[in-house]
Amino acid sequence: MSPLTDFDLKERVRMAIDIVDVIGSHLELTPQGRGFVARCPWHDDRRPSLQVNPQRQTWKCWVCDIGGDIFSFVMRRDGVDFGSALRLLADKAGIEYRTASGKKAAPGSPDDKATLLAAMKFAATAYVEYLENDGSPETLRARQYLDERGISPESRQLFQIGLAPSGWSWLLDEARRAGISAEVLQAAGLAVARPGGNGFYDLFRGRLMFPIIDLQDRPISLGGRIIPGTESASSGAKYINGPETRLFSKSRQLYGLNLARAAMQRSGQVLVMEGYTDVIAARQAGVEPVVAVLGTALGERHIEILQRFVDRVVLVLDGDEAGRRRADSVLELFVGAKVDLRIITLPGGADPADFIGQHGREAFEKLAAEAPDALDHKLATLIDGVDLTRDTHRATAAIEKMLAVLARGGDPNALRTSQMLVRLSRTFAIPTEQLRNQLVQRISNQPRRAALPASHAPERVERRPPAAKLQPISGIDRELFEIMIEYPEAAAQIIEMIDPAWLLTDSARMLMQVYQDLELHGKELDLATVLLSVENEQLKNIIVGLDEAIQQRAEFITQPCQQRLADVLQRYHRSQATAETQRQLALLEASRSDDDSAAELLSDIIAAQRLQMGIRPQ
């Protein structure tokens, strides 16, 4: 995206959204001076050190040396690229933009995403209010059950747990009174159509409700759990998840990600569990980077999302047979993808909530820290209880299975594969080369993998590419841009005076290019506009750093703009002249034998020096 693409959209978004709201909905802000501060989620911050400047609409953490505007905050918070951050903020501001399909559904229609989000929010809130405020026997029983499970009132609030009454049309009736149609509830996955066009009924009845909340803190689906000892407990599955809708796709969403995100970014790891209550129990015990998959196995899309925030994924499995099978199903992810995937199998068939309850947080964190990677885990399960020297049949079977797994990776020389071959060689006393040959054989025999079918995407989010590190802007360049930021009205004139070739770093030349583009298109040259047309996070940070430095020492500088500018120009001219003198002196040195041309060069140098004096401003 070029800096001026979507400039109007960017500008509308910037005008509509206050940075204090964006950051304040994510971090706790405390007033300080003319702005706010918060604990920075990207380092272990006790101070708080993240500053928010409402006048400039910027943020900055000097400890991490990061900062920028609303866009770069969302890019960093959600691990997305600029385009995704822009769409997300446009959504938040209710600003329309052209999507890939180009079609826009009417508000109130079941095809309209904003309408579905509003319906989902309405339902989630209604369920919470019912659980917390109703005095019926079923709510009393539900609250009692949560107490028995050790789920605290704080957790109820944090995870927005609710209760769906046991009637068939409670939500439908409540929604109708609020002007939400049955068709919209159905499209949101909250109501089901009766056969034969005979109206609708509530999907969730007599269940504890766990909203699935996306990274923008919006409920997008709900999961329901039956309550033992109630009428509805005898009917249906223990858990039901909401269906796939325009808002929700179980292969792309994780329970608790909104709450775990900050801790994930801080610790670089995430624990993936299998149930809502496991996540809640872990969180209550103080283990924060925890999410759960939603009625599906951990898949490629989940990994893509998690990798935006962490580089280590620890899958926590129940120690039962089902857990073992799931460990197998993720092996391919591990061999194929570039993720450090670890597996914990809890001892004695315990689930995470039981385990943490019995052994405590430290024991659980130790287990996570020592978790073997997925391949080691697989090998350990295969040879568990096998006497490798005697039981050659089972030993061979184990080798075959491991080679089959490695073959799915497709590359016999991949680092992880090579490490595993060495490990197998040691375990089974077979030469590594022999194992590698068998593996190569297997790889060439296996059918080529078909491309994965493109699953329907509720929202395409591009992962933020790692950016090349930009040098800081320093020296004369720094003084130049500080003047341009402080006196935007003088910036157009300054652009004319500066040859970008004089600038010392790429970052300085990039920033000058931004000013030139804006000038060329007749845009303002103030801080807000400059920030808006920069999409590079690091450059945004550099600009905000300059601006903050100006703000902090504004009162000490008494020199007028023109004087400072004259000094800067003089320094540039001098350094250019010095560079030219040095170049000519080098030439002179090289051509010492040729007296005529040496004399000619010398007079050029003197002339250049005179010229430099002459152009020195008065």
Ligand SMILES: [Zn+2]
């Ligand atoms: Zn920080």
